[in-house]
Amino acid sequence: MSGQLLQVTWLPGDDRLRGRCHCGAQAEAGEPVAMWEWLLAHPDHPAGGPATPDEAATLPRPPAHLR
Amino acid sequence: MTRCDPGHKLRGMTTAFVPDQWYVAAYTREVTRELFTRTVCGESILFWRTVDGAVTAMSDRCVHRRFPLSEKPSHLVGDTVVCGYHGFTYGADGVCVAVPGQSRVPRTARLRSYPVVEQDSFVWVFIGDPALAATTRIPRAPWLDLPGWTVVSGMEPLAARASLLVDNLLDLSHETYLHGGYIGTPEVAETPITTEVDEEAGIVYVSRHMADAACPPFYANSTGITGRITRWQDIEYTPPCLYLLHSRIAPAGVLPNEDGSDPDAFHVEVVYAITPETEGSTHDFWAVARDFALDDEDVSDYLAKSNRTVVLQDVAALDTLEKVIAGEPDGYQELSINIDTGGLAARRMIARMRDR
Numbered sequence A: 001m002s003g004q005l006l007q008v009t010w011l012p013g014d015d016r017l018r019g020r021c022h023c024g025a026q027a028e029a030g031e032p033v034a035m036w037e038w039l040l041a042h043p044d045h046p047a048g049g050p051a052t053p054d055e056a057a058t059l060p061r062p063p064a065h066l067r
Numbered sequence B: 001m002t003r004c005d006p007g008h009k010l011r012g013m014t015t016a017f018v019p020d021q022w023y024v025a026a027y028t029r030e031v032t033r034e035l036f037t038r039t040v041c042g043e044s045i046l047f048w049r050t051v052d053g054a055v056t057a058m059s060d061r062c063v064h065r066r067f068p069l070s071e072k073p074s075h076l077v078g079d080t081v082v083c084g085y086h087g088f089t090y091g092a093d094g095v096c097v098a099v100p101g102q103s104r105v106p107r108t109a110r111l112r113s114y115p116v117v118e119q120d121s122f123v124w125v126f127i128g129d130p131a132l133a134a135t136t137r138i139p140r141a142p143w144l145d146l147p148g149w150t151v152v153s154g155m156e157p158l159a160a161r162a163s164l165l166v167d168n169l170l171d172l173s174h175e176t177y178l179h180g181g182y183i184g185t186p187e188v189a190e191t192p193i194t195t196e197v198d199e200e201a202g203i204v205y206v207s208r209h210m211a212d213a214a215c216p217p218f219y220a221n222s223t224g225i226t227g228r229i230t231r232w233q234d235i236e237y238t239p240p241c242l243y244l245l246h247s248r249i250a251p252a253g254v255l256p257n258e259d260g261s262d263p264d265a266f267h268v269e270v271v272y273a274i275t276p277e278t279e280g281s282t283h284d285f286w287a288v289a290r291d292f293a294l295d296d297e298d299v300s301d302y303l304a305k306s307n308r309t310v311v312l313q314d315v316a317a318l319d320t321l322e323k324v325i326a327g328e329p330d331g332y333q334e335l336s337i338n339i340d341t342g343g344l345a346a347r348r349m350i351a352r353m354r355d356r
């Protein structure tokens, strides 16, 4: 292992993910896509943690043929 | 807890191959003094052993009129292969040494040859710029060829893109549903995972440690454990090709000693090589190595039969999924949750390697 480690822990008994960058930055997220985006932004981790998807973004988009 | 995630085709899960990498092309036992062919990353490759036993890899298409050199009546004569159509003859380095009816061999008459290495019971072939082969790592799976371990292995053809198998193997929560009664128990899907990405080494780790779980038949019948177990699944995936599942099984509550020794546990190293054949098909190499019941043929037969059954359950599901995905417009939706943390990390790493 080289030390350039990104870690995402899924906290037992909880639905949250905790991400930790090799630079020491830490944040929590509710799902993995936002978690990786935040971690992989190193060294520019967005302040305030991973974007929390708003209600609209959690609704499935209509199938492509209806768009 | 969920969020829409653009589908495979948007999220770097295109079907192109990662270039300049070593891929598993075969088991060493498959390459003999018979001509053998396998397509890797869209390239049809001919394999054979020289009289001295060295493996050679070269294009399986004769430069003359493209006849496959693996096809009868093409054949080996000593350390040359003779095309079965008009007799072009090639050496172990792929260079044409004889053509019919004339003494001058065209200078450009040579088959593309591939860097090839035998390691850990696999034949690895380098796809890409051969000049990069020597400096590109070949990931290790030492248990497949190591005293103290017994191995069963096989390969199943998968009519699906390699990325679907990567997704499948990085998220073992599917064992509970797709492989119930074999390797799945409720605890697999219920237990949280820890995911680590080593950017420099290019490795994705996913760990799921179950402290007190039911013992699935796969392990009960092979280890003889009858009660509940402590079950650890530690995945180590080195994209694009090699996937290791370090599996530790022990009676519930039994942990390794302080000094790292672990005499009361059973260790199983499950190895997959994920080798793209074409953009829509994959060679699904699987191997199961164990450090117990080393000489027990019944255990070997049972593990081979059971693991093949499990692999074929995945193959059936992924073959179906490939048909569905291939028929959908680009940019279809999928939705990722916590169990997908490792699979998403693998996708990103592969996309980065491919686009580099």
Ligand code: FES
Pocket: B062, B063, B064, B065, B066, B067, B083, B084, B085, B086, B087, B088
């Ligand atoms: S195609 Fe091979 S010798 Fe003609």
Ligand SMILES: [Fe+2]
Pocket: B168, B174, B175, B178, B179, B310, B314
């Ligand atoms: Fe599976």
Ligand SMILES: [Zn+2]
Pocket: A021, A022, A023, A024, A025, A042, A043, A045
């Ligand atoms: Zn950072």
